Amino acid sequence: MVTRVTARSAGKQAAQKVARNVQKNVTRAVSGTLGLSGERMSKVDTAWLRMDCDANLMMIVGVWQLAPGVKHAAVCERIENSLLKYDRFRQRVVEDAGGATWVNDRNFDLANHVVLEKLPKAAGGNQQEALQDRVAALATQRLDPKRPLWQIHLVEDYTGSDGVKGSAMIVRIHHCIADGIALISVTMSLVDGGAPPPERRKKNAAATGAEDWIADTLLKPFTDITVKALGAVGEGAARSLGMLGDPKKGMEQGMHGSMDMARILLQVLKDGAAMALMPDDSKTRLKGKPGGSKKVAWCQPIPLDEVKAIGKALNCSINDVLLSCVAGALGEYLKSLGDDVTGQEIRAMVPVNLRPLDQAYKLGNRFGLVPLVLPIGVDNPIERVYEVRRRMAALKGSYQPLLAFSLLAVAGLLIKPAQDMMLNLFSKKTTAVMTNVPGPREKLKFCGSTLEQSMFWVPQSGDVGLGVSILSYGGGVQFGVITDSKLCPEPQRIIDEFVPEFAKLSIVTLMLPWGE
Known part of the structure; x- marks a missing residue:
């Protein structure tokens, strides 16, 4: 009898323990779904969070080159007084069945996020190639999911290809935190004299x-x-x-x-x-199954005034001129490898901002995507720039960015396998992801040093193996690429074609029969 009562009591206690655990798990899931234990991540941002894969991590990767150099202590002090004013940079992500929640990191330590790097010495002092290798390696290194999803790598002593001695900063920020436009707002708060973000009102959790x-x-x-x-x-x-x-x-x-x-x-x-019915773009060697390792390259800035002059002479925008040069550089690269590009086109997904700039401080992702088909097979530079202009004009008034934004929102609701299937629509029909961002006209200061050059790349998703970045800053325009090393082992060869393509366009423009 005693044994039976004891067994019954033990069974009751076990059942109560199971019930408590179930209640705890349900409460945790429901409170996460309702945002009660933190700030609920939007469905679009959740889609970016879950989009990481072995071939492509969803990180925005940037490089700053500063002269003279800056010290680790000064950078940490600046980050403490500016970047950390944004709650996102002190919050880690907690995932649950319904999505994800931003939660304050109780163990936050700035030392985990601003780290020192040391590049190997190079012949002649030029460390650009070593810096490019380090950027490429970090682009495939996952951020620690137990901490806020960002990191800055500081090279205190760096000498670039121009021979100027200074420092370099490699910045990695997960795309779920913010898009490129929002991060420009973050950048402007970091630099000397930058304004802190406006006070943000707490959202009603319910x-x-x-x-x-x-x-x-x-x-x-x-x-x-x-x-x-x-x-x-x-x-x-x-x-x-x-x-x-x-x-x-x-x-x-x-x-x-x-x-x-x-x-x-x-x-x-x-x-x-x-x-939905987008045809596949041309099958070039730039398209295929990525291997997972990366290569990065960028060129020295070209004068923005020269780009403006060409655009004015041809009645085209600066954007038309730059995208035409990108198409020409990619075409020439493929031809240098013996490929026939006659009549070929490649599709690039181009982000389009969907928010007013005065709201950028709120971070998060508020952009859509438009597919731009680049005519890499058009050899004549004038004909090519006019073709790019025609295609860009055809995109004006398009609602494709909105549809892409909504698609990402819906994808954020789905489990990862279903999300991957939905988002493969983009990667299967796309060769590149390309950004063209206008930066400040005057060079900025950071911790007393001049920000001489600035580059960044948005991530490629799925099997896309090419990222192209065009950034105008401080009176110049820089062109950079990040590639999967299996699909494009030498991205510097693409970069080396960019300036000659611009020069070719300039010369042919000057030779046109202009009226008096």
């Missing part, structure tokens, strides 16, 4: 459920933010997009508003079909 997600990720992009970002023309389009966020107001607009809405929705359907 209002971060499904309704808030729908409002934040699906309705907001269709309001005036997107109208401004995409350069949509006409009051009718603005009213129509506004109606999606305010249906009651839309009904008051009457028949005229309905006609505008119909046009917008028709364009959305058209762009959606175009994305």
Whole structure:
């Protein structure tokens, strides 16, 4: 009898323990889903968090070259007084079944995030190749998931290809923290005289459920933010997009508003079909299964005034001129390896900002993607720049960035295998990811030193093995590439074609029969 009672008591205690554990797990999951134990990560940011794979990590990687040099202690003090004002850089990520939550890192130690690097000495003192190798290695090194997802690697003593002695900083930030436009805001708070981020009001934790997600990720992009970002023309389009966020107001607009809405929705359907039915781009050696290791290269800046002069002479934008030179450099690189590029094109996914710049301090990801097909097979530089201009003009007014943004939002709701299947739509039909960012016109100061050069690369996803970065800064334009070493083992050969392509375009432009 006693044995039976003891067994019954033990069974009851075991059941109660299981019940407590289940309750604890359910409470943890629900509180995470509702954002009660921290700040809930948006579904778009969650999609970026889960997009890491062996071939491509979702990190934004940047390089600063400073002269004269800076010391580790000074950098740490600056980071403490500026970067850490943004909550994200003190928060780690906790994942659960419903997504992820930003949680303050109780064990935060700046020493884990600002680390010293020492490059090997090089003949002639030029350490650029060693710096490129280190950037490439770090681009494939995962950030510690138990800590805030960023790290700065400081090389106190660095000599670049221009012979100037100074320092170099390699910055790695996971894409789930912010997109490139938001990180420009972060950069401006880091430099000398930079303003701290505005005070951010705490979000009501109970209002971060499904309704808030729908409002934040699906309705907001269709309001005036997107109208401004995409350069949509006409009051009718603005009213129509506004109606999606305010249906009651839309009904008051009457028949005229309905006609505008119909046009917008028709364009959305058209762009959606175009994305879904995108043909594969040309099968070049730059496209294939990545090996997982990286190579990085960049060139010295070319004068921005010269780019502007060419654009003005050809009635093209600076963007048209630079993208044409990228297409030419890629074409020449492939031809130098014996490939025939006649009639070939490669598709590059180009990020498009979907937020006003005065909201960039809020971090997170608010951008869409548009597919730009580069005519690498067009040999004549004038013909090529006009073809790029035509294709860029065709993208204006497109809603493909919005559709891509919404696709990422939906992907953030899915389990990783389903998310991977959805996002393979981009990687299978894409050769490159390309960014073209206008930076400050004047050179900035950091800890008393001049920021001489600045480069960064956004990550490639899936099997995409080529990243192209164009950054205008301090009166110059720099062109950089990051490649999978299996698909492109010598990216410097692409870089070496960029300046000659620009020179060719300049010479041919000068030779055109201009009227008096």
